[in-house]
Amino acid sequence: MLSVMPGIYLALTVLASTVWRTRRIWARGTVAAWVAAVALFAVLMYPFVAAF
């Protein structure tokens, strides 16, 4: 799994930057919310937080 993930990270970056560049407030808000969710899950899933 780990070795195929970089392609996903790259594709997601393309998706996020494409949406961001539309310059629409709702689109940028969606990207910002998604980035916040990624950060939140990094914390929640951290082994010593054990929220899951």
Added chain:
Amino acid sequence: MIPAPLRALLRSPAAPLVVLALVSLLSLGARTYQLGQPCTLPCRSANDHTLIFDEAYYVNAARVIAGIRPPAGSHYDHSPLGTDPNAEHPQGAKLIMAGSIELFGDGPFAWRIGSVIFGSLAILAMYALARAAGAGRWSAVGAATLMAADNLMIVSGRIGTLDIYALGPMLFGVALYLRGRLVPAMLMLAVADCMKEVAPYALIVLALVELGRVLLRYREPSLPAQWRARPALLRLSLVAVGSFAGFILGLWVMGLIATPYADSARQLITGGPFAHLRHIVTYAEALTAPQGATGIASYPWQWLFDKGAITYLGVSPPLPGHAAGILPVCEFLGEISPPIIALAIPALLLCLARVARIPRSSPSPGSSAPGAPTSCRARSSTASATSTTCCR
């Protein structure tokens, strides 16, 4: 929306690299925090530290390589010292672990520091790959940050397993290939091959990149001549053969340091690198699931649909009135971060749509083919099944 001074700061050419450095440091902190935990109480010796997931195989194999007998009843406790009893994988990562054990002593720091270092390299390699594939600096930082924030990476980058050792060299290898640096690319891929046998999948990515280039050149003849089928095949063959030769050479050298030992057959593999390679292949072939994918097993496509978490290790809080046996409470999950996997398919579809929509004549600066004039730049995802090639 963004204040003018901050905007000016963000426009500085060094800003993306500063952010990349910060992300790398944060990731390093997250992956080294409580590196030695969890531990059985009272935590006095190396054997009291709990092995996480497949560390039970790889750490014990590294111990045997380093001449340390694993605890009775654990994997490889009867294997000949100095050999690699985990012969179904190349020795590379385990040799690094064994070297750490000899340097720092048998303990969790030595078992896991290699994964921490290679995890950090993988984040930098992600940036390098994104840049080589045509992404801007900020986009490349974004890709590296996503990697650093993914739970799978955080966990794999701090436990003593093999994949993380292969990932960085794989990514650097593909990045170098995209930049036309074929010899360093083949060396990097050979190093990755020596870490785990998943690394040759990078060649599938390169094949898809070249196929994409050839198809684009067929549609748009003004594209670089190096994107024709023959030079593409030559490049790919050179790197494939070169990295395979490097891998065989690596197996030979590693075999001199730690002879592979087939633990289940209780037999040393003494026939040299090809005999070892045959053992790796036959072992993998024998891993079948006649009842279908059950337990932690899954079909190759299921990960894309988030098959669910594999609990690498879970330590529950002690029951009221009972003393804790292992501390601290923790849960190591082998799971991709849900917000990342949730958008994986739309993101891949977007990339495919972009490839399909490439205009017939859209010259732009930049080229990743060796010596190629500029008109189109190959973009590649490194997913073995998801490589794309697009122009802008």
